[in-house]
Amino acid sequence: MVIKRLTLLALFFAGAFHSLCNGQSQNAPFKQDESGITVTLKNAPNGVNMIRLKPINAKIIRVTATPTNFFVEKPSLMAVTPNNSAIKHTVNYTDDKMIVLTDSVKVTVSTITGLVEFYDSKGNLLVKQSKFAHEPAFVNAMYDGESSYRVSQYFDSQADEAYYGLGQHQQGVVNYKGRHVDLIQNNTEVAVPFVVSSKNYGILWDNNAITTAGDIRPLEPLHALKLYNKNNEAGWLTVSYSLKQDPTRTVYEQAVSDIDLNWLSDVKRFPDSVKMADAIVTYEGAIEGDQTGLYQLQIKYGGYIKLWVDGKQLLDYWRQSWNPATALVDLNLQAGKSYHLKMQWIPSGSESYLGVNVLLPAPENVKNTFAFTSEAGSTIDYYLVYGQNADSIISGYRTITGKAVMLPKWAMGLWQSRERYKTQDEILAVVKEFRDRKIPLDNIVLDWSYWKQDQWGSQEFDPARFADPDGMIKQLHGQHINFMISVWPKFYEGTDAYNAFNKNNFLYKRNIANRQRDWIAKGYISTFYDAFNPDARKAFWELISKKLYTKGIDAWWLDATEPDILSNASVADRKLLMTPTYLGSSTKYFNAFPLQNAKGVYEGQRAVNPNNRVFILTRSAFGGLQRYGAATWSGDIASRWEDMKSQIGAGINFSLSGMPYWTMDIGGFAVEPRYENAKRQDLDEWRESMTRWYQFGAFVPLFRVHGQFPFREIYNVAPKGHPAYQSMLYYDKLRYRLMPYIYSLAGKIYHQDYTIMRGLIMDFAADKNVEGINDQYMFGPSLLINPVYKYEAHNRDVYLPKGNGWYDLYSGKYFKGGNTLKADAPYNRIPVFVKAGSIIPFGPEIQYTNEKPADPITLYVYTGANATFTLYEDEGSNYNYEKGDFSQIAITYNEGSHTLTIGDRNGKFNGMIGDRTFRIVTITSNAAKALNFDQKPNKTISYNGKNVSIKL
Structure with a gap:
């Protein structure tokens, strides 16, 4: 196969594009201009006619696809990156493939199938568009008299890949691998179509419509399963209604195949013979599927809900009726085996909600995919963001969508x-x-x-x-x-x-x-x-x-x-x-x-x-x-x-x-x-x-x-x-x-572009044990937070990520990483651990944030590894930091020499204190020290903005 090369160097020079070649080959299967590199497909498969790639920087590639012979150009509400920005890149092409290379990524596009693949500069696969598609990329639609498309794209998922982000959801899931995630704004649910992969990339899906991500197959009604009533007759569940004042007596009973009192308009279907506010509702029978695998129940509820499967209680929840919640219940079922199901619902008031849907086991061609589908869109439009870790991926997201400005x-x-x-x-x-x-x-x-x-x-x-x-x-x-x-x-x-x-x-x-x-x-x-x-x-x-x-x-x-x-x-x-x-x-x-x-x-x-x-x-x-x-x-x-x-x-x-x-x-x-x-x-x-x-x-x-x-x-x-x-x-x-x-x-x-509340995948990506942990996180680089969320619990299991030593914040006691320990959690404390190789600055006791300057500062130095921390200060309430009015002091600890260095102060701002005091408290693995701000420090340093080093 003959490979042809067209070298194009686009420079950031007044937003203009400059080609350093003799001109684009007339036989090239693509067109390039300031909007990007456009490929017209030969057979327009899967509803796609043209694909356009636009390097935003060396690590970010925008991909757009259209079913027509033109692109609808509408300003993005999410993205603020100017489209005329240019970046150094090279385009290679063969008879059936186009390759775009930057300093960090390689993107290939099949000119026949339109499938897009992404690699890092070393040739390692990041992600590729899946050959499998549950539905065409574009399905014609019309909304309010406006022609549109339902748009979808599938990506292959690597076997050990994990997915994070997608806004805020309340089912306790952190890793969305194999999950169906509806991105729709709702009280307690936040829709953000940005996903971070454990394989060092992220995807920002630039679409404003209701979107589903992950396993995008639709949820099915409960009757997708074979149902049995309480007498083991096939076809339905039995639902019984009793009254709160006499819960042992059934006042009404009926057969149901669906549980779908999901919305305000559905409440009227509640039986007239029973007042919802007075009712105890019990569903009983059995469920069965003809596939072995994971069945994911999504249960929407307002009021009290309890669920038992084969006698094991899986739910005992409550939610105020006017703002129902959704619980996720995983059921691993064997094909052809029936499982006894009992669910008790006690509505809270006259307008409560209950709905049950199920995501059936994924077929093989779905299991290893991750997809996006949106109800409406003119094009498929997304950004591939490459990064060495989650922080750099998030930095890429903010390159596209804007800096996170400082709060007061x-x-x-x-x-x-x-x-x-x-x-x-x-x-x-x-x-x-x-x-x-x-x-x-x-x-x-x-x-x-x-x-x-x-x-x-x-x-x-x-x-x-x-x-x-x-x-x-x-x-x-x-x-x-x-x-x-x-x-x-x-x-x-x-x-x-x-x-x-x-x-x-x-x-x-x-x-x-x-x-x-x-x-x-x-x-x-x-x-x-x-x-x-x-x-x-x-x-x-x-x-x-x-x-x-x-x-x-x-x-x-x-x-x-x-x-x-x-x-x-x-x-x-x-x-x-x-x-x-x-x-x-x-x-x-x-x-x-x-x-x-x-x-x-x-x-x-x-x-x-x-x-x-x-x-x-x-x-x-x-x-x-x-x-x-x-x-x-x-x-x-x-x-x-x-x-x-x-x-x-x-x-x-x-x-x-x-x-x-x-x-x-x-x-x-x-x-x-x-x-x-x-x-x-x-x-x-x-x-x-x-x-x-x-x-x-x-x-x-x-x-x-x-x-x-x-x-x-x-x-x-x-x-x-x-x-x-x-x-x-x-x-x-x-x-x-x-x-x-x-x-x-x-x-x-x-x-x-930092992140304060940090899933463990952000700092310990090499430790596969952390990928699904949903009840621990890092608060900044040093503090491992482990909330206690069970009544009368006085301890809890805490996983200490491997590759690090850890100190108990309160006592200073040292623990090795890579272990799960049953950490003490008395009534007045939650377990908090400090990563070895940390410097934490503590200020004086204050009643409000600007009561007085942070002086003296007590530096708690947790040894066992090299440590760095940069103390940042500015005026606190205005935007002068955007003009460069802030100061930074880099503080480092060298484990080999046991040396602490407080570097030169860089920058200045109005109100900055020139001279200050640092009190140094050293904690080592064999010399624990409690968190006590009245204790005598190991060292005290008078600092005037100039570099100072001391031995600890």
Whole structure:
């Protein structure tokens, strides 16, 4: 086979393309211009006619495919990389293949099949498009009169490959190998179509529609399995209804083949003879399949749910009825064998939800694939990101979608919130209590309904409850407390704001036409604004700026940004409620609402106040959100122990999706009724749950307490002498002591595309044992966090990754890596281990982040390996860091020479302290030292910005 070579050198020179060859060969099977390298396929298989490759840099290749003879060119909402950027690359071609090489990757495209393959520069396979396709790449569709396609692409998966990211999901799964992952914005579920592979690559799927990733075969209804009733008759399950006041007596019984009370519109199918709020519902019978393998049940539930298979209990969960959750149950079944199934459901209220679907065992041609499919799109459009590790892959994601801008330093401190502070006096009283008790605090949060009852969307305080909001905020600022406020994209019909937005066609109208009322008092008719409309975004910012920002608001809580126009509406109904959007079909743009909503607030505030950092908290996210000064919390989760555990995996994969700022409601948002006025054992369990959650929450990127009654302030959880109070106060103070460590990592997020909450795969990729661990993670480079999520547990299994030694944070005791140990977890502590070869800077005790400079700093040096840490500082509240106003001090420890070096300070900023003190505490494997800030240091160094080295 004759190989022909066309060498093309594109330089970053005024965005122009320069060819250093004598011109493109007339026989070349491709065309190259500033948009990329385009191949027209010979036989247009699988619905693809043309494929275009565009090197973004040496490690990132954009791939687009079209079924037509042209590409639809529409600006991406996710990607901000300019398309005219050029990069050095070489194109080789044969009669049936085109090869594009950069310094880091090689991409081949078959000119016959269109299959794309990716390799690193050494020829190692990264990933290749699969020959198998469950459906064509393009399937014609039309939405709201707009022609479109359902688009799909399959990739071969290597046998030992693991997958991470894909946003935030709450089923406790970390590795998505072999999983069906629906990417659809929903309260507690966040859709981000970016996956990180353990094989040193990531894929950003640039599509705004509802998407499925992984094993994209559709979930089947329960009757895909052979069903038997409780009398062993084939064809259905038996469902029995009893009443809570008399659970032993069956009042109604029926046959069911499906369990599908999934949406608001389905609730009416509940039997008329039984009131849902009074019912206990029991499903019983057996299930059977004709294939041996893994059957994955997805169970959507609101209320109490218990599941037994062959007598073994697999679920015992609860979720508030108005925000159902989804549990994943893995069943390894043998072909032709029936398994007894019993499920008990106790609805919570008159509108509860239950649905059961199943993903059948994967056929051989699916098992080793990973795919994306989206409901709508003009083209297939994705980016292959190569990296030596997860950090460099995430850096590539941010190259495409934008830098993660810095949040204000105070955001790293404690936030206190509840649903909800009802008056100005309540807010001021809570802050006073924190300050009087010397409980460190930086932020107080005002949740929804601070307006008059019928004025949602007015963005105006109810003067009966907030007589002087300007004065309140000024008083809070005087106590060094920042103020965050909840702002929904929601408007009640008839308000002045509604009328102004309606006049300019800025609103979604369907909910108004439906006369659908919300849940407030008698119910009010409302809708959301169209965040895809740039003029509507501008108007929304101008409204909240005029009504709120001018009062001194410090941060924005953008709630219900899925958008949740009508809770628990079906997906089809949700699309109707946001039709049409300014950009086009709601089906085509469904997942991108939270990104556009945050964009308007971020750009609006930076335009009117270019100094103060924008800070946004949003309930949903999409690719690129990190560039808008936004963090995401995990939604309206419940307060059960299983919900606490599910947050660990949710935070790990959200962070592996490229967005570094994640948080949760410490304590869970909604509580079981038994906790509302808890007594005796229920009160004990509530306090222990809050304590364990608080211990966990102190080690996530943002430290935030929120939830419904009972109140979540430390002193409202337990009295001062109680172990719960003492433990929560300890971890609050420890968080503030760790501020030099945490804020340095925040600086690293911006300057080096770092990630704070780190799945173990990020730092220990060579250790295959960590790939599926869903209840441990690293907090920065040094701290291994192991939350306790079981009631009355006083120890837990902890895996210490191999290749490292580990120290117990509290005692300094040394442990070898590569082992699972049963770590002590007394009521007042969770197991935290420090990686050998770590330097952790601790600051002085403070009550708020900017109380005083971090001086002296105590450096805890954990020996056993070489260590580095870079202390980062800047002004903390403005964007001067973008102009170079920051300082960095590199601190290193050499294990061979036992030498600690504090390097020259690089950079400067206003307010920087010139001279400072470092106290050095050395911990070795044979000389444990407890975490005690009053102990005498091994050494004390007076530092004036110049390099200094000492022997330890």
